[in-house]
Amino acid sequence: MARLTRALWHTSEEQSVLLEEPLPAFQEGCCLVQTAWSLLSCGTERLVALGRVPPELQERMRVPYMGGAFPFPVKYGYSLVGRVVAGPRPWRGRWVQAMHPHQEAAWMRIEDLNPLPEGMPPRRAALFPNVETALTALWDAPLKIGERVLVVGFGLVGSLVARLVQPLPGVELVVVEKQAQRAALATQMGFCVQDAAQLPAAFDCAFHCSASAAGLQLCLDHLGPEGTAVDLSWYGTRSVPLKLGGRFHPNRLTVKSSQVSSLPPAMRPRWSHQRRREAVWRLLNDPLFDQHLTHTLPFESAPAFFQSLRKGVPPGLGYVLQYGGGEGG
CATH class of the missing domain: 3.40.50.720 (NAD(P)-binding Rossmann-like Domain)
Structure with a gap:
């Protein structure tokens, strides 16, 4: 019997739900990540939940591992942090950040995983993008x-x-x-x-x-x-x-x-996306970034949070979903 996991789906401009979906037993070249934290990007995700992605931008607005299609039903989100629990031996037990919708566990391609530097608090790592x-x-x-x-x-x-x-x-x-x-x-x-x-x-x-x-x-x-x-x-x-x-x-x-998907022209001769990622990790070594995560919510409350978010952007800064015990916060 296939293992099940839950993911957040927006099914209409008025409703978000947690839906179960099967997890494959094994995928070649992939790791199974057990999620501990995922960041809610209130501005962008509010527009997605309201179905306000313009038709001409729907292809550009797709994120890795997105489920469904715009406007609905759609599984969306883009900063998940968790621990590798299955896959190639060198990856097992490692903490990683990835572009992935809000989901309890997922198989992801190794090239899509962004390993956390040693000592990086996983909760803070959700701020990476x-x-x-x-x-x-x-x-x-x-x-x-x-x-x-x-x-x-x-x-x-x-x-x-x-x-x-x-x-x-x-x-x-x-x-x-x-x-x-x-x-x-x-x-x-x-x-x-x-x-x-x-x-x-x-x-x-x-x-x-x-x-x-x-x-x-x-x-x-x-x-x-x-x-x-x-x-x-x-x-x-x-x-x-x-x-x-x-x-x-x-x-x-x-x-x-300013758009993060491409490097500014003046930086391109010397900088790669990988070099920029390394710079972001160095910046995130500063504990002051923890101040920007003002609210922690249990994953089970995500549908209710989006019901409120549709009515207006909340007063805090960073809202992060916690899965299970939120290990490594």
Whole structure:
């Protein structure tokens, strides 16, 4: 009799469920990973749960091991951490991170496994793809020592961008977040938080992470001449109206899209995806990243969480699902 595992599926724009599916006994060139943690990327996964992936982007938005198809039913998610319990002997017992939907256990190809460095807390390792996204955004800017930097939107990605910017020598970093609980979190974490109405129009670079037209407009309105707004937001099927008739053209402002799937052109001659992965692991050695995982939820509560998420993005930063005892947290 085949072993069964449970996975999170979105079956309609109103419902998410845990469904059982069989696990093969063995797959050549693969490892069986028993999941301990998986990260919920609230912005993107909310749009997926609502069925708002644009038809023209459905192929690009597919993730490894995705089940079903957009819009529904679909099994989606992209950061799972667990221990290898079956497969080639050198891999057994190792902790790995992988791009995989929320699921209790899964066979994965060895080339898709991202081994955790020795001493890396598995729970923190679930942040890997989001830290990779934030690092790529800094490369896309690119920032210079001493610049004035604005981060608009202190969700998980925005908070990670702020975390990477803050230690840069001489940089003046300001965070804007309209949600009171998140703004309070930013202050508690040591970031300078200002009200949007009090901002000067003098920033060299702005990172937009609020997934709103108003947030991107705020970035543009507060850039100095020749300034750059790096947009990390994904809008799904929504249009993004902007006011570009005022100071945008006279000040030669730039809006730059940042996307983690490819390396910035300036980095490609020297950097590979593997070298970037190694850099992300070095960054994640810092225990301060644990502050960005503000909520831990049992895997069984995932359907209820998505029911709430459909109504609006929650006030915390990183939400992580815990499987069983969540070993290695």
